[in-house]
Amino acid sequence: MTMTASVETLSASPTTVKTLVSPGGIEAWHVESSVVPLIAVAFIFEGGSAHDPENRPGVAQMLARLLDEGAGEYDSDAFQERLAGRAIELSFNAGNDAIGGSLKTLVKHADEAFELLRLALTEPRFDQDAIERVRAQTIAGLRYQQNDPGVMATRRFFEEGFAGHPYGRPTSGTPESVAAITRDDLVDMHQAIITRGRIKIAVVGAIDAERLSVLLDKAFGSLPEAKPLGMIEATSLKQLGSRFVVDLDVPQSVIRFGTQGVAWRDPGFIPAYVLNHILGGGAFTSRLFQEVREKRGLAYSVGTSLVSYRSAAMTWGYTATKNERVGEALQVIQEEILRLKTQGPTDEELQKAKDYLVGSYALGFDTSTKIAHTMVQIAFEGLGVDYIARRNALVAAVTREDIHIAAERIFGDGQMLTVIAGRPTGL
């Protein structure tokens, strides 16, 4: 029965994507679906927190939070009222490499929604009272998480693993750095990043190409041309073989561990992705799930994932166990990584992993918002509009030899960067 699943899903793309270029020259990937009367838009501008001023991390995230806090003739409250009055959902976010956003609207309010999007992108006001409010909210959020073991472990992991590189700084900043951000910082970053040449767009919903073209020109056509941004130097995860403990008085320690990775745009990515699935991917069948959780009851949650930035790639993992069992958990994880690296997966294990990844790909295309976000990520990575149709065949073609090569690249000599937040005993 597993064969049936693979054959069918291999040959079918989970969705039909078309490339659209508006009269004004705005390109978008478009899926037309008329069943539900809504439109979901996802967009990404290249450039993000890695471009924050060196001593003031947090600018890109603060910028993202301020774009819907007043634009054009509307102050923050008036802008929010226009959104809420038509149940238009607009939000922005920032990561290391990009500032992204999401728009969802009923078809009947599409004109207003795209107009508000245009205003947010091209005419944000950055009123001082809005800046101070968002600053206070951001600092409150940072303080709220300040002693959360997961947040502390993650923060230290990046500080150590990418020391001296922009990726080593906290993307949301610190209470001190956020306090120091100026209006000019925000305006400068807005001018540098929210520009035409940097954008990728994906649209899903009950709208045809003709009408969408008009709306695309409206929302994105008046963006200024791109300016050059500082280069972010290529780097890789450092401090492999080192272990750091962040002391915190809690009964359970959060563990973050990391090794090298393979970037999404690298031809070796798909084998690495299959390898990661076998080790610690998101199913109840992964080796770490079985060894750490099922057999030993060491943790509720354990897993690994590939992280792909513009200028670095890594594989990292997560678990949390009571302080007394941290040593045991780390040992099991280390042994499983070494075992997988030296022996590789069994043929059956590899086949089942591929069956899962092929069969489940379509499950990620079940809502308009999810489809739009998946597409825009693929566009951002430069993988081509046919990637969605090609992807399952790439997975199906992975061999044991490919896995072996991926394991060499990712695990190397088996050394990891490990960060533990809590009060582990007996290490």
Added chain:
Amino acid sequence: MDTPSTLFLRTDAASFGRTEGGGPEVSSFSLDNGLDVVVIPDNRVPVVTHMIWYRNGSADDPQGQSGIAHFLEHLMFKGTEKHPAGEFSKVVSSLGGQENAFTSFDYTAYFQRVAREHLKTMMEFESDRMTNLLLEEAVVAPERDVVLEERRMRVETDPSAQLSEAMAAALFVHHPYGIPIIGWMHEIETLNRENALDYYRRFYTPENAILVVAGDVTPEEVRKLAEETYGRIEPRGERPVRFRPRDPEPVAARHITVADPKVEQPTLQRLYLVPSCRTAQTRDCYALELLAEVIGGGPTSYLYRKLVLERGVAVNAGAWYMSSAMEDTRFCIYAVPAEGVSLEDLERAVDEVLKTIPEALDSEAIERAKTRLVAETIYSTDSQSALARIYGSALAIGETIEDVQRWPVEIEAVLKDDLASAAERYLILRRSVTGYLKKSAA
């Protein structure tokens, strides 16, 4: 690298958006053994969401065994005579499916999402574990450790989660909604195989279950497959009784503080004991739903405008209402103080603003809130698994498909006077628990 704060989001089970009368053509029927079936068509992709809901949740845990509903949910993955531990998960995974389960106060549910041709396989496995669970002693102890780690992760390392537990325990003076779904640490530690099997035999029956299938299927197909699988399970004769004590009429305003050296950002919350969609005598639950949106739904709400924008005493403020519950439930108001504002002063400001609720009820604000709530129901039709959850949870607490479908109409029909009256009758101090989260000396 780090995710945005969850500080400003509600963490409790949400009241879901509902579908419009003109939404999907939902059909329902029952098998001869009493199993209820709901089918929600969605033909956009050849995928189905298969869910089985049991009408029992943590509020049905026997006294002294808090957490047993949730513990059993974990143990349901430990195999049957026919299918040893892990086999179901392996099959789901090799078919490219996804699966999980969750426990709430009033129900427990299991689901898989798979390509449509695998629906029958899911039904075979799921119906098998409805009655044939085989719990070997060796799997019980490690799984209890897993649950203890889950509780450590969610609660023992997080002072704000500890405040939420303490506030619920104070709000529900007698009703089991005051006990955490995952259970109290000291009681989870004592849960054993016998407790789990006793609970399983009592509640995991066809009469007590609801099958929800959403996706690329017809009701006829679902009926045929369900009869060939679930239909073979012997009925028990009647649905198990859920004994739920009622809370007395509250008389005492309560104050709770959790003080912990790890807290760097204080917060204020207040819970009120209010009727749910099941206990509201008139149409109060619709009024409360709309009231929460008007006074506390986002940056155009009354509380946000008054406390954050006008007075500047808070950096965030809002409200939510958990309408979906079998018995009386919670209405929450929360605020995060601005720098230098004490929780006492913030609470005073919140109470002053609440006294002026009639001012909040201008027709434009009410219209805006209605628009948002009704739009949510249309947005929810974009997700087959969201729809499956909406209908499953409604039926599991005793609502009907019609209740779900007329929800937008009921919301539209709420009048300004209904809102004022609901606020006046329910948002009163003797019905409330106020919680402070603050820093203590180390």
